[in-house]
Amino acid sequence: MSNNKILAKEAFNNIPEVNTEVVDKMLNKELKDLNKKIVVLDDDPTGVQTVHDISVYTDWSLDSIENGFKEENSMFFILTNSRGFTAAETEKAHKEISLNISKVAKKLNKDFIIISRSDSTLRGHYPLETEILKQTVEANSDVKFDGEVLMPFFKEGGRFTINNIHYVQDGEYLVPAGETEFAKDRTFGYTKSHLGEYIEEKTKGTFKTKDTTYISLEDIRSLNIEGITKQLLDVKNFNKVVVNAVDYIDVKIFVTALVKSIKSGKNFMYRSAAALTKVLGGVSDKNLLTRDELIKVDSKNGGLIIVGSHVKKTTEQLEELKKCPFIEFIEFNCHLVLDSEKFEAEVQRIIEKTEKLIASGKTVAVYTSRKRIDLGENKKEEELKLSVKISDAVTSIIEKLNVRPNYIVAKGGITSSDVGTKGLKVKRATVAGQIKPGIPVWTTGAESKFPGISYVIFPGNVGTKTTLREAVEILNK
Template sequence: MKTNNRSVEEVFSRFPSPDTNLIHKMINQELQHFNRKIIVLDDDPTGVQTVHGISVYTDWSVDSIDRGFQEDNSMFFILTNSRGFTAAETTKAHQEIAANIVEAAQRNNCEFTIISRGDSTLRGHYPLETEVLKDTVEAKSNIRFDGEILLPFFKEGGRFTIDNVHYVQYNTELVPAGETEFAKDRTFGYTKSHLGEWAEEKSNGQYKADQMTYISLESLRAMDIDLIEQQLLNVENFNKVIVNAVDYSDVQVFTIALIRAFNKGKHFMFRSAAALTKVMGGVSNKSLLTREEMMSDNTNHGGLVIIGSHVKKTTEQFEELKKSSVVEFVEFNVHLVLEPDQFDNELNRVVETTNKLILEGKNVAVYTKRERLDLGEDRKEDELKLSVKISDAVTSIVKRLEVRPAYIIAKGGITSSDIGTNGLEVKRATVAGQIRPGIPVWTTGDESKFPGISYVIFPGNVGTITDLREVVEMLSTK
């Protein structure tokens, strides 16, 4: 059934304004009684787009997870990059991660909660990842999960859940997620916008929409915490809990009830976007980062922008960036991946040109050929494997840099993950904050190729049309 678009103004005027001061006071009190380490598994690096001062580990060894448990912060992230994995690869990875979390938790005698942070436009290996996590944790501990929380609200990116339907904001309109370009993703496509129906569709009917629990905006705005808590206490058999939200206050009210349910013995798995992590981690608001905060080195070198994402918003932002006079553009013809020798020559050309321009003090935008490589409808796995080869080549541009750029910006989730882990060789980064709403910045660790560099992780599907150009120009103005 098709759901109509809705105007932002009409929807938001329907709900009474929350008492944000009271809610803030209540959530802070409740978080003091939530004595668990929160481990966020991020299927690409953009999940830190709401937090700051938080560690991101790029591997899931027991030692790394052990370090996370020993931090003072209540929360840490593990970057899985699993949105770029095959189903078999993500199954193996999540089995390892869950087993290592249980081992590290037992070492530290600490309870934990796992949040599987996925895309706010509903793409990714769902329900595979959370099912593997559930099965592995239950097999290796005495924990039994009662249910799974689905909360894809992400205000900074214009993703709202209203009347159980998930919407993506385009200017002044809210478009049902199932009717956007994201629903047509070749690997992770879907048809439903109603989150219960979406979960039923993705689980191939294992969970039925009419049997799920729905946390309404009406009860959240009425602050009917007892009712919401009771709804959560009634959840069993790993059934799904759909959380409506149009503002952080809705997530905060829900979290108050959630913590109370946890403290009465309930266990939940989570598939959420980035907003829930900020609330459950008790992360404060922070102003957008300034150029002075990000550019610690006095350098005459240029900066580097790498554009890999092909979603519509990235293409629009790229076209806007082309209007800038402070950037030199280098196209990488990745379609040559089908001709290995030509592909190697093309990569060498791009690397040499990029090094030369950065050394000359020029800002460089390397972009992959804008037309998608299409092998046909029945070859999705082959396309995914070729995309990995392309991503490896894009990553090697950074790996082979001989000069330190003034900054690095990566556009697109998988692109930014591969550049962070493989190109920059980051093992642990700290989230400095955001340069624009929903656009996070890492400060790289001492072990990385360029220690302490500001690395801007620019999601493919986030930001205004002018954001990319404005960010580049801000960082490039001395």
């Protein structure tokens, strides 16, 4: 474990309390007449982990975007799944999306805000995605972006930013993000935990640590709205704004100042985790979902759990899940991916076995072998392509399933995206809420393979060792 870790209790004890009623009043007053459509681009399906009764569209056609703009809600999500894309694919997708948003906004004469929602442990195509969004929107509208707000705070997942350093909670300690396993990600790795330094590292020095604007917890907790608003009004040349936060109250105070600056004519791009979307979108708190809300029609069939993510936390949660006597476990030997014939036979074996068990009332958990495929040095893109092939095979299990499970749980961002869009063929889902903190549930649309099913999207890096088991136990009571 890191030498720079700090005790969470000590870190939070020194932060002054704030009157929440006063803050809520200020925020609601500002949000009331913001009158902009908030479009959240989600690089995997876990970004809806703080909201409810919000639409998620799984494509970015003009029709889908127009439907989103015409909704009563101030906010809708577009699932890009770009964390599973190559750099070229994500560039193409973000050009298309921003062009279509600009076209629809012009047609409907409606202002908009784009939030690029990404991983709270800082993995993803950054700064590529927000750069492309900025360039394309500016080229196709009158909008000019003054700066970019970075806010990876995500309380439900234990992600906190203190003194500009982003931390990931591990038990009672907070570990600087750059010293966690997430920072060693083969595709999206980084070394810096100080967000200004992270920006400088990721932009290869184009944006400097010293030019970044830092919104401090001192200013936030002393309700220095005027001071924060002034900081935002001074941002120019697409320079970056780092927001410190350890609780939702910090997001609310910041957003109050942010909206004031927007009303004064400032435009920002946003790269954030899921907390900012909830507050800026004015989404209320909601209790965790109960079994009755999740299972509307109780069939005699078993449920289906798909585990793809390879992070350490997922493997620990899978081991804990294995203690459930009501689940049959099937290991998918994904190392056979290097031999097409054997791989195909393995997929077939799993589909037949899964079908039989679910129909007999058994809940099935299909999980990929835990050992990663390692092709050696400088093979990142090849490894990504293989993981896409494995993900496609996992998805085909859902595609070819003839029996309707009682519910579906998918573990891991890319896995859950592919299961939702390719396997379940969802075009538009509604976020029902969360089964556990930070673990969202979609209710699938009428067009999907299993309409109205509860689909639990379980991020790879969220929850404690027992959270996956606890979520599945709620569904099986």
